[in-house]
Amino acid sequence: MVAPGILLVDKPGGMTSHDVVARARRALGTRKIGHAGTLDPMATGLLVLGVEAATRLLTFVVGLDKTYEATIRLGVATDTDDADGQVVSTTDAASLTSSAIVEGVDALTGRIAQVPSTFSAIKVEGRRAYDLARSGQDVQLKAREVTVSRFDVLARREVSDAEAGFVDLDVVVDCSSGTYIRSLARDLGAGLGVGGHLTALRRTRIGPFTVQDAHGLDTLASAPMVSPADAAVSVLGRFHVTADEARDLRHGKRLTGGAARLPTTPMAAVDPGGALVGIVERRGGDVKSAMNMPEEASA
Template sequence: MTASEPAGVLLVDKPAGLTSHDVVARARRALGTRKVGHAGTLDPMATGLLVLGVGGATRLLTYVVGLGKTYEATIRLGITTTTDDAEGEVVAVARAAALRAIEDAAVHDGVALLTGAIQQVPSAVSAIKVDGRRAYDLVRAGQQVELTARAVTVSRFEVLAIRREEHAIDLDVVVDCSSGTYVRALARDLGAGLGVGGHLTRLRRTRIGRFDVADSAALDDIAVAGLRSPADAASAALPVFAVDAAEAVDLRHGRRLTGLAARLPGSPAAAIDPAGLLVGIVERRGDDVRSVVNMPEGPR
């Protein structure tokens, strides 16, 4: 990595109507580098936090993808769509009488059933691969897609507001969940459990781990000055393992730190040298510590 190549992590507030790849393309042009990736796709309809890795810091994204996330969303009960969100075609509309029969308590009971450690079948229109192809590509090609349920954790599923209309009930909600959770699927399953169907009409991601949308840049404000250093980003995503100068040299040269595993605050961890530079990502190997991702000496 040369001194002129930008490296770090950029937080972007994605607007509606763009894909995550669109945002990456804009960042590549704004930063003057092809080395840009993202951690955690957002649907075109969704807005909010997208974490971009730039330069050598793209190697940190694998440690960001698995972090817990927070979403703000609106669920519309009473209407079912092909995609479980507002971008799909309407396939069923509940009777007004069925909606009127749903009391607030029933909504909260349904939410409670979808809170905690649950088994969730992802939406068919998703980026999950089936036989090497994305599920959404198969669906658009007219194929029937059946995905397997997976274990996810919804640590918070809170209803902030309930708005009733003749043919729908809109719920404003906030969701804290593990990586791999589909809020669209929560909307679908809540509606199905209440017997009236449901889909997502609004989705905004506000947090990934310790990264917050409040600290993000607008799409038109992407600039090198907004990059968070690899050390800062890694310290936000992982426990910090402070190393001295000699240990930093050993790690950078691929040597293990013998017998130092007891010092690790967690595995993996971000190894930070006395100058505040990210040496790399380290893991426990028996009683030793070894580097699994080496970072070049560069910006802090």
């Protein structure tokens, strides 16, 4: 029987997130594995997997802020906003000044309205946008607010071919969940009047989890996992409960008057033995369980 936990994987390029989940299922001998946050096949980096009962924790991971390292090519636009798409326009970008790029980046930093890529996994009337786009349908996605708390240019490189000169920017982005880095590349290029797309993307962080602690596909069978308790505490913070309180929460009872002890909500309730009881929240002046962890899988 596989112990529950959070498995951090360094996804290679050329695979879908579902491909990685399938590999993990085979390596660990269980089908009860899910992931928190899809990575495009082109992208590499951190994929957070929940194994067995720890899949219940993924809902608290999906919405966490993320960090990406990326390369944006200015001067070339594609229909998918990344290197996997078809080129739709090229413009000589060699004359772009550093100050113009800084202004363009600044305009895409902070709370912004962003239209997701047409070739995204967003559902439109029950179908994925990329399926509709690939079938030739006109897909119109609505803008939504996202937060880009950091958008730093680390390096600039000049690239040229027989037609024009292009500019590659190595960038790092801290952003809220739901932000499309492909859309940042597209919008930066559009704002500068030359077009742009993403040529490389690597996710390095999801909330407290980093790619430095992730494991390659060849070591999944023996890779150590983050325990449910440690994972939940790192995301939500620890709410100490006594053995009696742990029993009551597991039985669906409220902790009367316990809300005063809950500085934020929700939090991870951990018993004296270090086991995760579940995720708790305020309910009036009381504390109640929003999600219980099976006792045999809570350590």
